[in-house]
Amino acid sequence: MPALSAAPFISARPWLKKLVLPFANWYANAAGYRKIGLRADDLISEENENVLLALKRLPAKESYDRIYRIRRATQLSIQHKLLPKAEWTKPEEDVPYLVPLLVQIEAEKKEIEQLDTLSVMKKH
Amino acid sequence: MISRSALSRGTQLALRGGGASKIAQRGFAAAASEKASYEPTNIAGVKVASRDDGGPTTRLAIVAKAGTRYEPLPGLTVGLEEFAFKNTNKRSALRITRESELLGGQLTSYHTREALVLQANFLREDLPYFTELLAEVISQTRYTTHEFREEVEGLIRYKQGKVDAAAIALDAAHSVAFHNGLGNTLYPTPNTPVASYLDESNVAAYAQAAYNKSNISVVADGASQSALSKWIEPFFKEVAVESQQKLDQSASKYHGGETRISKLGSNAVVIGFPGASLGANQPEVAVLVGLLGGESNIKWSPGFSLLSKAVASAPGAHAQAANFAYSDAGLFAIQISGSAPDVRKAAQESVKALKSVAEGGVSKEDVVKAVAKARFNLLSLSETSGAGLVHAGANLISGGQPLQVAERLKALESVTGDKLKAAAKALLEGKASVASVGDLHVLPFAEDLGLKV
Numbered sequence: 001m002p003a004l005s006a007a008p009f010i011s012a013r014p015w016l017k018k019l020v021l022p023f024a025n026w027y028a029n030a031a032g033y034r035k036i037g038l039r040a041d042d043l044i045s046e047e048n049e050n051v052l053l054a055l056k057r058l059p060a061k062e063s064y065d066r067i068y069r070i071r072r073a074t075q076l077s078i079q080h081k082l083l084p085k086a087e088w089t090k091p092e093e094d095v096p097y098l099v100p101l102l103v104q105i106e107a108e109k110k111e112i113e114q115l116d117t118l119s120v121m122k123k124h
Numbered sequence: 125m126i127s128r129s130a131l132s133r134g135t136q137l138a139l140r141g142g143g144a145s146k147i148a149q150r151g152f153a154a155a156a157s158e159k160a161s162y163e164p165t166n167i168a169g170v171k172v173a174s175r176d177d178g179g180p181t182t183r184l185a186i187v188a189k190a191g192t193r194y195e196p197l198p199g200l201t202v203g204l205e206e207f208a209f210k211n212t213n214k215r216s217a218l219r220i221t222r223e224s225e226l227l228g229g230q231l232t233s234y235h236t237r238e239a240l241v242l243q244a245n246f247l248r249e250d251l252p253y254f255t256e257l258l259a260e261v262i263s264q265t266r267y268t269t270h271e272f273r274e275e276v277e278g279l280i281r282y283k284q285g286k287v288d289a290a291a292i293a294l295d296a297a298h299s300v301a302f303h304n305g306l307g308n309t310l311y312p313t314p315n316t317p318v319a320s321y322l323d324e325s326n327v328a329a330y331a332q333a334a335y336n337k338s339n340i341s342v343v344a345d346g347a348s349q350s351a352l353s354k355w356i357e358p359f360f361k362e363v364a365v366e367s368q369q370k371l372d373q374s375a376s377k378y379h380g381g382e383t384r385i386s387k388l389g390s391n392a393v394v395i396g397f398p399g400a401s402l403g404a405n406q407p408e409v410a411v412l413v414g415l416l417g418g419e420s421n422i423k424w425s426p427g428f429s430l431l432s433k434a435v436a437s438a439p440g441a442h443a444q445a446a447n448f449a450y451s452d453a454g455l456f457a458i459q460i461s462g463s464a465p466d467v468r469k470a471a472q473e474s475v476k477a478l479k480s481v482a483e484g485g486v487s488k489e490d491v492v493k494a495v496a497k498a499r500f501n502l503l504s505l506s507e508t509s510g511a512g513l514v515h516a517g518a519n520l521i522s523g524g525q526p527l528q529v530a531e532r533l534k535a536l537e538s539v540t541g542d543k544l545k546a547a548a549k550a551l552l553e554g555k556a557s558v559a560s561v562g563d564l565h566v567l568p569f570a571e572d573l574g575l576k577v
Contacts, residue, residue: 057270108216115222 025091034089035082036073041098042066050109054101062097161506161529162516165349168357169365171341173516174349182251182346185243186258187517190334192308193237193450194371199280199318201235202311203327204334206276208233208242212264217271220257229254237298237306238450239518240334251347252355258342259359262335267328280322284314289390289561290461296559297394298448300381301455305374333369341520343513376453380555382570382577391562392461393471395575397551399447399456402519407498407535408547409447409456414497415490415544416458416477418444421497428493430481431458434473440466443474451522456551464566475573482548484541491541498536502529552576 010016028034033043044051055063076083162173195201209231210217224231229246242261244254292313299307312318333339337360344352378398400406417429426432431443441462448455458478460470480486505511506529515527556577558570570577 057273059269108218111216111218115218120226 028091028094033073034091034094036076037069037083037087037089038073039069039089039094039097041096042069042073044098044102050102050105051098053105054098057101057105058098066097161527162343162345162512163349164520165353167342167353168360169337170356170360170363171337171520172344172349172352172356173341173520174344174347174352176348177346179346180248181245182248182254182344183243183245183513184251184254184258184345184347185241185343185513185517186262186340187343187514187521188240188242188262188334188340189238189371189518189521190240190330190339191235191238192310193305194334194373195308195330196333196372197321197326197330198308198316199312199322200327200330201240202280202283203272203276203322203324204331205233205235205240206279207265207267207271207324207327207331209261210271210275211266211268212260213266214260214264220261224254224257227253231257235310236514236518237308237310237448239514241514241517243513248346251351252359255352255355256359259356259363262331262340263362263364265331267324267331269324272324272327276324280312281314283311287311287313288461289387289392290394290459292385292387293392293394293461293559293561294457294459296383296385296561297396297457297557298455300383300559301378301396301398301557302376302453303379305372306376306450306453306455329369332364333367333371336364336367338366339371339521341517343517343520345513376450378453378555380557380577382556382558383560384564384567384569385559385561386564387561389562390461391464391467391567392459392559393467393561393567394457394459394557394559395471395474395570395573396455396457396557396559398554399454400449401454402449402451402515404449404454405532405535406547407532407539408543409454410498410502410532410536411491411494411539412456412481412544412547413445413447414501415481415486415494416445416474417494417497418442418458428490429497430477430486430490431474434477435460435470437473438462438466438469441470443470451518455557464563467562468566468568471568471573475575478548478552479574481544482552484545486541486544488541491539491544494544495536495539498539499533502532502536 010020028040033040046052046055055066058066072083162175164171164173166172190201190204192201209220212220215223220231224244224246227246227250229244229250231242231244233240233242235241242258244258246254291311295309295311299309301307309316340363342352342356342360380398400409415429416431417427418431418435420427420429420432426436431445435441435443441460443458443460445456445458448457458474460467460474462470505515506527512527519527552575554576556570556575558573558575558577560567560569
């Protein structure tokens with residue numbers, strides 16, 4: 001499950017988003033994952049049933065690309081190197097590809113939970 | 125003697141009350157009223173057939189002209205059938221299941237060679253809910269990739285495991301008889317290469333072509349017409365009127381021939397001949413089915429039917445005659461299954477039985493019995509809701525007349541021994557469609573059986 005986030009609150013208010021965006025961009029770059037060619041969604045921990053299911057539902061190409069990025073990043077990490085600057089993940093490439101699936105799966109789970117615990121009220 | 129205290133208070137009250145007097149008043153049984161036949165109407169552009177017997181339950185079905193005959197690529201009908209009642213734009217598959225469970229409804233989807241049926245059985249008062257649901261399923265199902273991979277594929281693989289030699293042989297007989305269209309396989313076997321055709325996007329495209337007002341009909345058994353027109357009109361608004369993509373509707377042509385498929389485990393032979401189509405008035409074919417029969421109606425006895433007598437010498441085999449009627453063609457088939465030597469023997473005996481009919485070796489008494497059996501078959505078909513429902517829906521789309529039971533019954537009465545003889549002769553002189561599945565070393569060729577292919 002993704003951590004508690006203020007993002008929806010901020011994106012709903014354009015003036016606040018405008019204020020926060022430079023800081024957010026600075027933070028994403030400073031986190032360093034873009035320098036080894038990863039995307040933010042590559043950092044989501046896999047040790048979770050929902051994430052495993054979401055990974056299964058990824059299209060074949062997306063899944064291949066993800067594995068490639070992670071293997072490259074692991075190799076770079078072992079070698080204590082960074083990618084050449086031209087190959088860093090660009091901000092426009094850093095789009096969520098796993099989170100939409102995760103959100104959908106969590107909604108499914110929540111629905112199961114609700115239906116399993118519902119109480120029926122008869123009209124008659 | 126039951127002591128008075130053994131009777132509960134409720135029973136005592138019931139006995140004292142109106143219940144007992146009602147039982148006492150009951151006279152002779154009233155003559156059974158004839159079951160109404162389906163009344164065709166048109167509600168907001170949707171073809172509807174309904175009948176209302178006033179009972180507490182309703183069967184509502186959408187019959188789409190999307191059986192295997194019309195599928196542009198193999199396996200799409202099966203895919204569409206399994207995608208029924210899955211996630212829609214409005215609610216999830218789970219919610220559909222749970223809600224209909226709470227209402228005590230049953231949702232099923234099945235297909236024949238010509239029709240794809242989405243059916244809901246439920247309590248009478250829940251008509252609005254299930255009308256909305258069926259309309260939603262045909263117009264707003266999402267056909268998602270993950271459902272296809274996680275659920276649909278698994279279900280298809282599971283059902284493929286149940287396809288036995290008899291089903292494969294019947295499929296193969298249809299295939300040699302009609303080649304394309306009606307000859308398409310009813311359920312793909314694990315050996316049918318469907319993987320390259322069957323995926324969610326193709327199924328979605330097929331759904332668009334199949335589920336539109338010109339290609340579906342709604343059949344209701346046990347719902348009043350006023351209630352139907354009240355609820356179909358608003359809920360079927362979102363169903364497309366027509367689709368640009370037209371399904372292949374070329375007429376069927378009978379070819380005939382022979383096919384042999386080796387298979388481990390079980391054995392089956394199907395001997396097919398051109399039969400009667402749905403609309404055709406060929407009462408002799410129905411009587412011939414009754415005469416050849418195969419299934420005994422009496423316990424501990426083979427019965428009067430020719431096939432069951434013929435098969436008595438091969439007790440490991442089971443033979444049955446049937447007429448598979450479609451909108452523009454039919455296949456009269458003798459289906460035999462069992463162990464290989466017995467199937468061989470039974471096939472030979474069955475053809476002998478058919479030849480004896482062609483030579484006029486049928487007693488008058490047997491003809492009377494066969495006519496009675498044919499009458500029962502016809503009436504029971506029109507009365508039971510499953511087959512009658514599909515029949516009514518399919519007829520409505522193709523623009524044919526609904527089953528005229530009374531006329532058909534009269535026609536059956538006119539069948540004589542001579543007519544049967546002529547019909548059987550015509551069958552044997554024409555080209556047969558023979559399919560053998562199983563141990564081909566033992567199973568006979570059509571020529572050995574004395575058939576023309």
